[in-house]
Amino acid sequence: MSNSQKQHKEEVRLMKGNEAIAHAAIRCGCDGYFGYPITPQSEILETLVELEPWKTTGMVVLQAESETASINMVYGAAGCGKKAMTSSSSPGVSLMQEGISYMVGAELPGVIVNVMRGGPGLGTIQPSQADYFQTVKGGGHGDYKMITLAPASVQEMADFTVLAFDLAFKYRNPTMVLADGIIGQMMEKVVLPPFQPRWTEEEIRKNTPWATLGKQKNSKPNVITSLELRSEEMEKINLRLQSRYREMEKNEVRYEEIMCEDAEYIIVAFGTTARVSQKAVELARAEGIKAGLLRPITLFPYPSEILMSYTSRIKGILTVEMSAGQMVEDVKLSVCGKVPVEFYGRMGGIVPSPNEVLDALKEKLIK
Amino acid sequence: MAKFKGAVVVNTERCKGCDLCVVACPSSVLALSTEANSKGFNFSHMEEPENCIGCSACAYVCPDACITVYKVKVE
Amino acid sequence: MNVTDIINPSNLVYDKTSVMNDTPMHYCPGCSHGVVHKLIAEIIEEMDIQDKTIGIAPVGCAVFAYKYLDIDWQQAAHGRAPALATAIKRLLPDRYVFTYQGDGDLAAIGTAETIHACNRGENIAIIFINNGIYGMTGGQMAPTTLEGMKSSTSPHGREIPLNGYPLNITNLLAQMDGTCYVTRQAVHTVASVRKCKKAIQKAFENSMQNKGTSVVEIVSTCNSGWKMTPDESNKWMVENMFPEYPMGDLKNI
Numbered sequence: 001m002s003n004s005q006k007q008h009k010e011e012v013r014l015m016k017g018n019e020a021i022a023h024a025a026i027r028c029g030c031d032g033y034f035g036y037p038i039t040p041q042s043e044i045l046e047t048l049v050e051l052e053p054w055k056t057t058g059m060v061v062l063q064a065e066s067e068t069a070s071i072n073m074v075y076g077a078a079g080c081g082k083k084a085m086t087s088s089s090s091p092g093v094s095l096m097q098e099g100i101s102y103m104v105g106a107e108l109p110g111v112i113v114n115v116m117r118g119g120p121g122l123g124t125i126q127p128s129q130a131d132y133f134q135t136v137k138g139g140g141h142g143d144y145k146m147i148t149l150a151p152a153s154v155q156e157m158a159d160f161t162v163l164a165f166d167l168a169f170k171y172r173n174p175t176m177v178l179a180d181g182i183i184g185q186m187m188e189k190v191v192l193p194p195f196q197p198r199w200t201e202e203e204i205r206k207n208t209p210w211a212t213l214g215k216q217k218n219s220k221p222n223v224i225t226s227l228e229l230r231s232e233e234m235e236k237i238n239l240r241l242q243s244r245y246r247e248m249e250k251n252e253v254r255y256e257e258i259m260c261e262d263a264e265y266i267i268v269a270f271g272t273t274a275r276v277s278q279k280a281v282e283l284a285r286a287e288g289i290k291a292g293l294l295r296p297i298t299l300f301p302y303p304s305e306i307l308m309s310y311t312s313r314i315k316g317i318l319t320v321e322m323s324a325g326q327m328v329e330d331v332k333l334s335v336c337g338k339v340p341v342e343f344y345g346r347m348g349g350i351v352p353s354p355n356e357v358l359d360a361l362k363e364k365l366i367k
Numbered sequence: 368m369a370k371f372k373g374a375v376v377v378n379t380e381r382c383k384g385c386d387l388c389v390v391a392c393p394s395s396v397l398a399l400s401t402e403a404n405s406k407g408f409n410f411s412h413m414e415e416p417e418n419c420i421g422c423s424a425c426a427y428v429c430p431d432a433c434i435t436v437y438k439v440k441v442e
Numbered sequence: 443m444n445v446t447d448i449i450n451p452s453n454l455v456y457d458k459t460s461v462m463n464d465t466p467m468h469y470c471p472g473c474s475h476g477v478v479h480k481l482i483a484e485i486i487e488e489m490d491i492q493d494k495t496i497g498i499a500p501v502g503c504a505v506f507a508y509k510y511l512d513i514d515w516q517q518a519a520h521g522r523a524p525a526l527a528t529a530i531k532r533l534l535p536d537r538y539v540f541t542y543q544g545d546g547d548l549a550a551i552g553t554a555e556t557i558h559a560c561n562r563g564e565n566i567a568i569i570f571i572n573n574g575i576y577g578m579t580g581g582q583m584a585p586t587t588l589e590g591m592k593s594s595t596s597p598h599g600r601e602i603p604l605n606g607y608p609l610n611i612t613n614l615l616a617q618m619d620g621t622c623y624v625t626r627q628a629v630h631t632v633a634s635v636r637k638c639k640k641a642i643q644k645a646f647e648n649s650m651q652n653k654g655t656s657v658v659e660i661v662s663t664c665n666s667g668w669k670m671t672p673d674e675s676n677k678w679m680v681e682n683m684f685p686e687y688p689m690g691d692l693k694n695i
Binding site for chain 3: 383391430438
Binding site: 031032034060062064065066068069070072073074075076077079080082084098099102106212213214215216217220221222223224225226227 | 494495512554
């Protein structure tokens with residue numbers, strides 16, 4: 001097969017989740033990646049520099065001096081209508097919160113990947129899901145939301161990288177891919193997406209007429225800023241952003257249901273804990289317990305409606321997270337007290353086992 | 368040696384009366400007016416227009432780009 | 443010949459460039475920012491690069507620079523302008539990309555971004571306004587505030603044991619292998635304005651020659667923050683700022 005034929009084909013490979021992100025970024029026509037090393041996601045930057053996409057697609061890859069610089073490089077690139085991304089893990093993503101808030105304020109698209117590790121502080125390099133609040137409740141200052149995609153497989157690491165760019169540009173808002181150390185590090189089969197060319201400058205001018213590519217004759221300058229000192233105007237900007245979040249809630253809710261049709265008990269979990277919980281559901285079914293799994297794929301917007309729809313026929317919900325209990329608050333808000341909502345979680349980088357989850361389900365809900 | 372005569376036009380609404388042009392003028396042409404613009408600034412004006420040589424010193428140092436300079440060779 | 447005869451388009455020798463628009467600038471009367479804005483606008487017009495220039499505005503008094511120069515702008519988070527400029531220039535190498543930063547932005551909160559952009563030799567122009575004070579927030583001490591100089595957060599004058607030394611960051615940047623042109627200028631006299639304009643133009647030209655980063659520090663006044671008239675500020679700057687931040691090229695390759 002010639003090189004050009006190969007470029008238009010999907011490709012099946014075995015690789016780590018982190019590596020899949022790097023490959024998918026190049027293939028989906030990403031213009032720039034800016035990042036800083038941190039475990040457990042350094043393979044993203046390492047894979048990119050190994051692949052040298054600047055020699056093929058022209059994608060820029062740069063190791064920045066900090067996560068703060070990385071996110072601001074993404075801001076600069078996005079301001080030019082470029083597809084730009086960064087990745088990090090929890091402590092580094094904390095450093096990026098300023099830049100994320102500025103990107104939202106300046107209405108800039110971009111992709112941030114957080115391969116979560118345990119905190120608080122330097123914490124541990126082991127996996128965690130304790131950045132849920134930071135991500136979906138707005139880790140930076142001001143009222144804002146980001147579409148948050150939670151991959152549960154290496155395949156989804158690749159797919160959601162591509163999807164995240166589409167959503168970021170659709171809504172002119174940063175999008176977060178919220179993974180964890182397990183998804184980043186584990187190896188699985190992945191079908192890599194076909195190559196899409198990077199946007200030409202003409203395409204950028206058409207797709208993002210607000211981009212700062214240099215002022216065109218007979219048109220006004222483009223200005224990327226989040227500053228507006230007049231309160232009435234600033235409120236209008238906020239209202240516009242809020243209506244955009246309502247649009248996201250209407251259009252972008254994504255989830256997966258596993259054995260939910262006849263379930264009496266629903267486990268709600270995302271990412272790694274969803275995979276563990278799927279096994280727990282199988283174990284429960286083997287014991288005659290009618291359990292099912294709802295896996296939110298978007299953490300914002302949250303699949304509240306589907307959860308509410310279960311309440312008339314289920315006996316309870318168990319939320320499983322690698323945290324002290326963060327998403328469980330959204331589960332409770334979704335069902336408005338109509339069914340009992342219990343929580344089981346592990347912290348410090350510990351991944352719960354399927355048996356632990358099954359035991360928790362029995363102990364907390366079935367008794 | 369050629370002799371020059373000049374004149375300046377001050378955008379009086381843009382002028383903030385900072386006085387830097389008055390200080391920079393080598394021919395003591397400019398002074399702040401006793402009149403004020405709509406923002407309350409005593410704008411710069413040609414107090415001694417006869418002295419102007421069109422050197423543009425005032426315009427160079429003006430932080431608000433409010434001075435336009437004209438110059439003619441007279442001999 | 444009377445004044446009305448002289449005021450004729452054929453005799454025009456100096457006029458505001460159209461790159462600087464008619465929006466009145468928010469700067470205090472006599473502020474150095476206006477002169478530097480004007481110089482950048484004139485250079486953009488003379489080089490005919492209005493459609494190829496992207497400016498990065500900082501946080502500080504110059505946060506609104508984008509209101510006055512009719513070019514494409516991005517406004518950066520405090521101190522992060524060199525990071526934005528890095529990405530823009532790498533993705534659009536045929537554009538003129540410059541940052542416009544004050545001393546708090548460049549030499550305090552943005553030290554890391556500044557040093558690393560210079561160390562990578564990004565092909566950008568950095569315009570650095572050093573007036574030894576935080577103007578926008580009301581006259582607080584800056585990293586470049588002189589010893590003994592009063593500010594709202596050093597009301598008794600900057601004390602070295604308490605606040606450390608004035609940071610001469612431009613000297614530091616001149617030592618970096620990534621910079622090609624580092625110069626210190628001022629805009630308080632006609633001669634200095636002309637020299638400063640040449641320096642900024644050179645910085646712009648360098649950015650297309652793949653030589654590395656150009657840094658133009660402009661030692662400036664903040665007469666409101668310094669609590670002096672604009673003219674007194676210029677004199678004070680010459681007497682006090684220039685010995686600490688001497689004029690001239692530090693590096694030119």
